[in-house]
Amino acid sequence: MRLETESRLCSGCKVCLTICALSHFRENNPKKGALRVESKFPTPGVFQVHVCNQCGACAAVCPVEAIREQGGVFLLDRETCVSCMACVEECPFGVLIVHPSEPVPIKCDNCGECVRYCPREAILDGEGSVKRMGR
Amino acid sequence: MNGYAGNILRVNLTDRTHRILPLPESLVRDFIGGRGFVAKLMWDEIPPGADPLGPENKIIVAPGPLTGAFLPGAGKLEWGAKSPATGGYGDSNIGGHIAPEIKYAGFDAIIIEGQASEPVYLYINDFDIELRCASHLWGQGALQCETTLKAELGEEFQICTIGPAGENKVLFACISHDFGRQAGRTGIAAVMGSKNLKAMAVHGTKAIPLADPAETLEVGKQMFAACFAKPGFEEWTPQGTAGVTNWVNEVGAFPTRNFTSGFFPKYENINGEALVSRIKVTDKACYGCPIPCGKYSRVKKPAYDVYVEGPEYETIALIGGNTEIDNIEDVAYANYIQDELGLDSISGGNVVGFAMECFEKGIIQSDMIGGRILRFGSVDDFVWLSQEIAYRRGIGNILADGVKKASEVFGQGSERFAIQVKGLEWSGYEARHAPAMMLSYMTADVGAHHNRSWAITFDVATGRDKLEGKAKRVTELQHIRPLFDMLCLCRLQWVELGFELEWYPKIFRAVTGQKRSWDELLEFSERVWNLTRCYSLREIPGFGRSADYPPARFMEEPIPDGPTAGKYMPREVIDRLLDEYYAIRGWDQRGIPGAAKLHNVGLEFAEATIAPLRA
Structure with a gap:
């Protein structure tokens, strides 16, 4: 699976953020979701969704090799991470998320829950294997 | 208390202080949240006879226990104040994203009291609370002000503003949020204007405590999937309302x-x-x-x-x-x-x-x-x-x-x-031909608003010439819809998709840990319906039946053209509807709740205020 976006379909509901945080942290806190929904209002009146496409730029700059690739997915090892935040700076999409109650950045693990539950199909699997529920 | 942030924020504009207080368990136990909190806090907090545009009026802001949780339509916020438009109970509901943000900041209610000596806005960043100068914002349009504050504070802040109408205390001024959502009704923005409060900006980072996170995730997923499967999911959305x-x-x-x-x-x-x-x-x-x-x-x-x-x-x-x-x-x-x-x-x-x-x-x-x-x-x-x-x-x-x-x-x-x-002012349904919708407007606690009981489809389905059963259905709807406002959920999934009401007790249990059937939850709604009636009875001399009539046009002038040409609703029909409605509600024929009703719905504390009015 590879996350892609169709931002013109996004309505800004933030279901993706809530399900992401609830799935990974067992917390009802969309501020811990590993993606971003940018609202551009009042003009031009559009949303832009930013997701991790597993490009690996974060891993390349990590000084302690805390971000490692497994089967095409870059996973952050919380034990190894030293919270230098170099990956946060480097991420081209701004989707390594910093939260005040988390010691390390929050990174997408490509689980696909946002694809399954985005009501608008604004987040897609570019490889087509994961679809919205009911599709 | 799962589902709740656990705190009330009390802000005094006069002396520019604030306090963070624990959310009382009794308030949760008896009034659930949202509209329930608004009604009870207004009853307790606003001195009887307060001038709606004076410093003694208070603005109550309250999300509900399901606000911000993982389920469809969990983004509603209830605003309340003694209404400058009606002189009685006033509330208004707003969507967007500020209701969850208030919960993430850590609050289940905000009480705003007093009157600032100069324009201010309320800044809430988790527990960092400030009243900030708003002199540069005063005079700005409601949308313009939101743009200004977003630029100053960051996109992540959720913001409510008033425009010049609120500043000038227009009695139908609205509170604006998210570039186009409004808490429009009952003039609460005029109360903000009277307090020199131009805006509220909120940002929070905290989680909402869940009784059962795994169950919340599972039931929430099922609810979203069930919405996706409804025919209206694809058909209704493109045009919306x-x-x-x-x-x-x-x-x-x-x-x-x-x-x-x-x-x-x-x-x-x-x-x-x-x-x-x-x-x-x-x-x-x-x-x-x-x-x-x-x-x-x-x-x-x-x-x-x-x-x-x-x-x-x-x-x-x-x-x-x-x-x-x-x-x-x-x-x-x-x-x-x-x-x-x-x-x-x-x-x-x-x-x-x-x-x-x-x-x-x-x-x-x-x-x-x-x-x-x-x-x-x-x-x-x-x-x-x-x-x-x-x-x-x-x-x-x-x-x-x-x-x-x-x-x-x-x-x-x-x-x-x-x-x-x-x-x-009456909202978007002309009702001279529709008894249930007419009665809904007549008896809505805030005045002529459709959202307490949107009964026109029931009228059309059951026959608009028929009066039987209309008062009963209006009463039922007046408990269902306001329950959404207590949980602070949107009702459109239910109204427009036919999303089953049985889902809500399931997610309510997962989030709060409380096991309550839908019918049990409706009992809370009846309690609040009676309390808001009592509030207006307390505040408005002579309030009661006479306040429940539509304008003469609807009772005397036939509709001149269109599908309902010739229709009007004579006063004797209006009176029959009211008689039936009061009887079903356990109110006397002057529209005053009986002592037995107040006792049965758990409002014994209001009896001393209401008893003299029955004499």
């Missing part, structure tokens, strides 16, 4: 020409299809909503180029049909003007329509408005009058108090076509 415009005209219930008629011949030029094909930019959702009703639009003509969220159905009805503006572009432009001024476009369209009819009848004359004229169908006249109202200039200063008070000034029979109940 504007989609009902055709049907309302077909059944002759579309407010037209200040509620003279129920059918607007040019409705196809202002309906949902016109919106989607001509002006819509994007669908715009409140938090957690799978069926966004928000239609963000751009209208561009030689005279203007503006972005506006909407128009939604109510605006299409009150600005479109009711003032006979006959094209979607001008309706959207007029919508934008009122949004930026901070006027509720329901009351706003109603008041302007009233003024246009007053001009036609010679009650408002050209020399009273600087030699101008006021014509139905003129967007220029609509815009001009909206500005006069928002800045309380000239005739606008009279109209800024709403149609009831304006008709008392104008006289000459204008009260017959001042379309309101209790001082709140």
Whole structure:
């Protein structure tokens, strides 16, 4: 699976953020979701969704090799991470998320829950294997 | 207490202090949240007889236990204050994203009291609370002010503002949020204006405590999947509420020409299809909503180029049909003007329509408005009058108090076509042919608003000539819909998709840990319905049955044309509906709750206040 976006379909509901945080942290806190929904209002009146496409730029700059690739997915090892935040700076999409109650950045693990539950199909699997529920 | 942030924020504008207090368990136990908290805190906190625009009035802001949780439509916030429009219980509901943000910041209610000596805004960043200077914001439009604060504070802040109308204490000023969501009704923005409170900006980072996170995730997923599977999920969403415009005209219930008629011949030029094909930019959702009703639009003509969220159905009805503006572009432009001024476009369209009819009848004359004229169908006249109202200039200063008070000034029979109940302007359903919808408007606790009981589909389905069963159904709906406002959820999944009500107790249990059936939850709603009635009885001398009648136009004037031509609802029918309604409610024939009813719904504390009124 590879996350892609169709931002013109996004309505800004933030279901993706809530399900992401609830799935990974067992917390009802969309501020811990590993993606971003940018609202551009009042003009031009559009949303832009930013997701991790597993490009690996974060891993390349990590000084302690805390971000490692497994089967095409870059996973952050919380034990190894030293919270230098170099990956946060480097991420081209701004989707390594910093939260005040988390010691390390929050990174997408490509689980696909946002694809399954985005009501608008604004987040897609570019490889087509994961679809919205009911599709 | 799972589902709750656990704190109340009390802000005193007079001495510029705040306190963070633990959320009382008794408040949760007896009133759940949202509208329940608003009603109980208003009863306890606002001194009887308070001037709605004086420092002793208080603004209560409350999300609910499911606000911000993982389920469809969990983005609603309840605002309450003693209403300057009606003098009684006032609340208004807003969507967008600020309700969850208040929970993430750590609060289940905010109590705003006193009066600032100069313009301020309330800054909430988790537990970092400040009253900040708003002198640079004062005078800005509601949308402009949100843009300014977003630029100053960051996109992550959720912001509510008032426009010039709120600053100038127009009694139908609205609170604006998220570039187009409004808490429009009952004039709470005027209360903000009276307190010199221009805005509220909120950012939070905390989680909402869950009784069972795994179960919340599982039930929430099932609820979203169930929404996706409903036929209306694909069909209803593109037009949102504007989609009902055709049907309302077909059944002759579309407010037209200040509620003279129920059918607007040019409705196809202002309906949902016109919106989607001509002006819509994007669908715009409140938090957690799978069926966004928000239609963000751009209208561009030689005279203007503006972005506006909407128009939604109510605006299409009150600005479109009711003032006979006959094209979607001008309706959207007029919508934008009122949004930026901070006027509720329901009351706003109603008041302007009233003024246009007053001009036609010679009650408002050209020399009273600087030699101008006021014509139905003129967007220029609509815009001009909206500005006069928002800045309380000239005739606008009279109209800024709403149609009831304006008709008392104008006289000459204008009260017959001042379309309101209790001082709140009627919203988007002409009801002379629809007994349940008529009774809904008559008995809604805040005044003539549709959202307590949207009964018109029930009227059409069961027969509009039939009176039997109507009062009973209205009573049921008046418990269901306000329960959504207590949980602070949107009702449109239920209303528009037919989403089953049985889902809500399941997610309520997963989030809060409390096992309650839907019927048990409805008992809380009846408690609050009686409490808001008691509040208005306490505050308004002589309140009761006489406050539950529609304007004379609806009881005496037949609809002249359209599918409901000839229909009106004679006073004896109105009286029969009220008699039945009061009997079902356990209220006496003056509309005062009986002692037994107050006891049965757990409002013994109100009995001492209400008993003398029954004597």
